[in-house]
Amino acid sequence: MTDVLASVPAPGLASGPDVPRPAPSGPSRLLGRRPDVPLPHVSADQLVALTEAAGLTGRGGAGFPTARKLRSVAGRSPVVVGNAMEGEPLSSKDAVLLAQAPHLVVDGLSLLGAALGASRVLLATGPEVAAGPAREAARGTRVEVRALGGGFVAGQESALVRQLDGGPAVPTDPLVPVFRRGVGGRPTLVLNAETLAQLALLARHGADWFREQGTPADPGTFLVTLSGSSADLLTHPGVLEVARGTSLRTVLEAGGTRTDRVRAVLVGGYHGAWVPATDLDVPLDREHLAPFGATPGAGVVHALDRAACPLAAAAEVARYLAGQSARQCGPCVNGLPRMADLLEQLARPGADPGLVPEVQRVRRLVTGRGACAHPDGSARFVASTLTTFAPHVEDHLRGGCHEAARRLDPL
Ligand code: SF4
DSSP states (O other): OOOEEEEEOOTTOOOOSSSOOOOOSSOOSSSSSOOSSOOOOOOHHHHHHHHHHHTOBOSSSSOOBHHHHHHHHTTSOOEEEEEEOOOOTTOOHHHHHHHHOHHHHHHHHHHHHHHHTOSEEEEEEOTTSOOHHHHHHHTTSSEEEEEOOOOTTTTSHHHHHHHHTTSOSOOOOTTSOTTTSOGGGSOEEEEEHHHHHHHHHHHHHOHHHHTTSBOSSSBSEEEEEEEESSTTSBSOOEEEEEETTOBHHHHHHHTTBOGGGEEEEEESSTTSEEEEGGGTTOBSSHHHHGGGTOOOTTOEEEEEETTSOHHHHHHHHHHHHHHTSOSOSHIIIIIHHHHHHHHHHHTSTTOOTTHHHHHHHHHHHHTTOSSSSHHHHHHHHHHHHHHHTHHHHHHHHTTOOOSOOOOOOOO
């Protein structure tokens, strides 16, 4: 298995000026040169069979099997939407993909548009993703590129549909999924930009080729955005293309991370979970990340410096998440700000021991109660923080924690 296929700088992530970027160990699939094989014409049934045989799953976060999503709209002339909203602050992979290989995303949309007999084909870009290259690539195709407003939940399927229909970027009733009623009231298929690019290559090269990378249970490659909590923790933050199952350590080392200085790594983004420094050899796939409560998600890998207080860093993330809700459901209006308050108090040395059970109580209270998964994802992050950094919590309760509490700034 080849591990690292591409390593490129990402906008907003500083890179060491004099240190050469490590050479990839194989040709890039997604960020390399244009494919010379023409895009084939395939039917909806063929696409479903192909994605099923390849085991392609969504690369936007939830990791839903693509074949099941295709089946849900096949034969219904759906609206097809490419999702490049990239609301996760620690992710730059959609921005890099659309800057370097917009033709693959447009190919994926064109393929679906033809196979499904789509009534419309749209590509939605968030404020951090330049729409220009996609517009250029979409010239002469049916793909309409729409640059939309952002926010953490703006890429959630129903929020995206609502914004495309001229409304606010706010999730709607989860009982009416977008595959039943989406853009303009029509059945709608939403796929992440990277999933579309993967689909464009899969249609050209086939399922066996797709499975040459990755693991049998989690095949293919994916884009990872690697960053760190301090400027000198790694020399080459940016976006990497790696095979599923590549070890976390390999990814960190490919970016020049000083792994001896890493306290833990946030995998999957602000709705993800921490992997402690003792487990850096964990393979980045669904099976091996599950015991940590993490998934590959949208490919975020963020290393936390030992010099940073993990509770202060987590409190900043919790405060950010509390500020990103659509403020229309109880768990978000009351629960998330309360969780952030409690974590901030816990981050102070000499914290009240009663704070820990109270955070756990609020965390359980918000789970499963929102119109979208924002409270659940936020609660998952907080649960992982309390588990991973339990000894550090004890230090705080005893009045300890002498690390400089550095910021985990949204990047
Ligand atoms: S759960 Fe929160 S983010 Fe989701 S729709 Fe309700 S208020 Fe908005």
